[in-house]
Amino acid sequence: MQPNDLTALPLKNSRAWDLALRILLFISISLWLVSLYHRVIHIDDAWLAEQAYWLAKTGHVKSLLFRGLNGYETSQLVYHKLFIWQGALVVSVFGWNVYVLKLVSAVYFALFLVLYFGHYAKGRFTSQQQLLAAVIFFVNTLVFDFSFIFRPELMLMALGFASYCLLEKAIAGNSYRLALLSGCVAGLAAVTHLNGLIFGAAGGVALLLFRRPRLAFSFGAVFGLVTLLNLLNLQSADDVTLFLSQFRNDPALDKSDFSAWKYALKFLGEHQRFFHDWREVSFSAFLIVSLILGRTLLKEYRFLWMYTIILLVSLGLLAHGPTSKYMLLYMPCLVSLIVVAAPQAMNHLAFPIPLAFFLVVNGYLNIRIVQKNNDTVGRHERVAMAAGSRGKQVVAPLQFIFNEIEHSTIQGATLYTFFKQRHITPGNPDYDFFTIAAHFKNELILLNDEDLKVVDAPTPEPGHRYGPYLYRGKKEGMHIYALQ
Numbered sequence: 001m002q003p004n005d006l007t008a009l010p011l012k013n014s015r016a017w018d019l020a021l022r023i024l025l026f027i028s029i030s031l032w033l034v035s036l037y038h039r040v041i042h043i044d045d046a047w048l049a050e051q052a053y054w055l056a057k058t059g060h061v062k063s064l065l066f067r068g069l070n071g072y073e074t075s076q077l078v079y080h081k082l083f084i085w086q087g088a089l090v091v092s093v094f095g096w097n098v099y100v101l102k103l104v105s106a107v108y109f110a111l112f113l114v115l116y117f118g119h120y121a122k123g124r125f126t127s128q129q130q131l132l133a134a135v136i137f138f139v140n141t142l143v144f145d146f147s148f149i150f151r152p153e154l155m156l157m158a159l160g161f162a163s164y165c166l167l168e169k170a171i172a173g174n175s176y177r178l179a180l181l182s183g184c185v186a187g188l189a190a191v192t193h194l195n196g197l198i199f200g201a202a203g204g205v206a207l208l209l210f211r212r213p214r215l216a217f218s219f220g221a222v223f224g225l226v227t228l229l230n231l232l233n234l235q236s237a238d239d240v241t242l243f244l245s246q247f248r249n250d251p252a253l254d255k256s257d258f259s260a261w262k263y264a265l266k267f268l269g270e271h272q273r274f275f276h277d278w279r280e281v282s283f284s285a286f287l288i289v290s291l292i293l294g295r296t297l298l299k300e301y302r303f304l305w306m307y308t309i310i311l312l313v314s315l316g317l318l319a320h321g322p323t324s325k326y327m328l329l330y331m332p333c334l335v336s337l338i339v340v341a342a343p344q345a346m347n348h349l350a351f352p353i354p355l356a357f358f359l360v361v362n363g364y365l366n367i368r369i370v371q372k373n374n375d376t377v378g379r380h381e382r383v384a385m386a387a388g389s390r391g392k393q394v395v396a397p398l399q400f401i402f403n404e405i406e407h408s409t410i411q412g413a414t415l416y417t418f419f420k421q422r423h424i425t426p427g428n429p430d431y432d433f434f435t436i437a438a439h440f441k442n443e444l445i446l447l448n449d450e451d452l453k454v455v456d457a458p459t460p461e462p463g464h465r466y467g468p469y470l471y472r473g474k475k476e477g478m479h480i481y482a483l484q
Helices: 014-035 043-058 081-094 098-119 127-139 141-146 153-173 176-192 194-209 213-231 237-248 260-268 278-293 302-318 324-329 331-345 352-371 376-387 398-404 415-421 433-439 449-454
Strands: 393-396 409-412 444-447 469-475 478-483
Touching: 014 127, 014 141, 014 352, 043 081, 043 098, 043 398, 081 098, 081 176, 081 213, 098 127, 098 153, 127 141, 127 331, 127 352, 141 153, 141 278, 141 324, 141 352, 153 176, 153 194, 153 213, 153 302, 153 324, 153 331, 176 194, 176 213, 194 213, 194 302, 194 324, 260 302, 278 324, 278 331, 278 352, 302 324, 302 331, 324 331, 376 398, 376 444, 376 469, 376 478, 393 398, 398 409, 415 433, 433 469, 444 449
Parallel strands: 393 409, 393 444
Antiparallel strands: 444 478, 469 478
């Protein structure tokens, strides 16, 4: 069977499954749409959006949120290139708005869905199989959450699956043109986020395993050339030195990850990505049971499961840790394996159990996301007016940049975690949050209860002094300290 020949088998109890899946899909899409209004602002919304903001405003990426770390306040050369470039375009065209930036991921989610169901339409999947896939995508809490966060995972998911589709057709038709296009799209994924390199590895290895060395060369050559766009902002030897320094000391990375021994140990712990929490456990259980019950059908889809395995291994070797959000990169392949196995798996009485487990756990978590929705931007404005922070240098949660970045110089509270971890203590021989904050000439400190723990500050008492700062009280969940 050709790698793109996914002729689907009909499901038993078709009408019952059809009705149940349609109801589930309606409910899950409705909940997703409701969740968009005043969706809680994720820390990564701020972390990455600030980079796009400064690129749009000054023409180069920097970060005042991380002022004092790795020279970011002057220039930041290590960032998710293509994702931040388009974020800067969004800021330039639509202005500074967190929900417009969040829509970037939602747009890629929509494009992915069009691509996915267009690829598997016309007899490749039955209508019930397509409904099952849609339900899984909308119920899955990882997709539900990150499809409205300004992070590159949904963009990577869309680009990676596009590369896979082109590759599948290139093998079926022995097409150099499609192999080149697939390599180009995989390269764009690598420019979006370095984890996108897994699509280059998977494509090249899969082509070799299918005995298409010339297609593999074409794919790899274009992939390599496009990936070089990651170095586009290196204009001098000093830039290269700064780039390497910032890469080694990136706050998102554990420096010890760069040793071969640590990489080997990390790969051995890759299973943690699938069993990190109830969210992942419920999906993984559903996936495993589906593959076991529908294993005979999977034999016909050698390219799909082979490509998926290569992606899993590649991400295990490349990613800096087993964080579950990176499952999104190969989520389309995992869902496709479930759907391929479904016609046989659904004939077993055991199948509804892991399906129900997945639906209940992820549905509950999605409702929790909706319950957290609030007008964070409005709250930040009220806190800023009460504290008198506008026109001043302040320490605040990263999310405070929405929309106070245009009124204050904000240093992120999260920065102090890295100061403490790396024993960076400007102005003091030992780590002391308030002394270091004063060293950076911050006139105000605004912290929520969570950030008190992040910066290792004691629970404040009214009227008390903490280092050179006087505690002024609490406004809408934000503790206010003023420099004396």
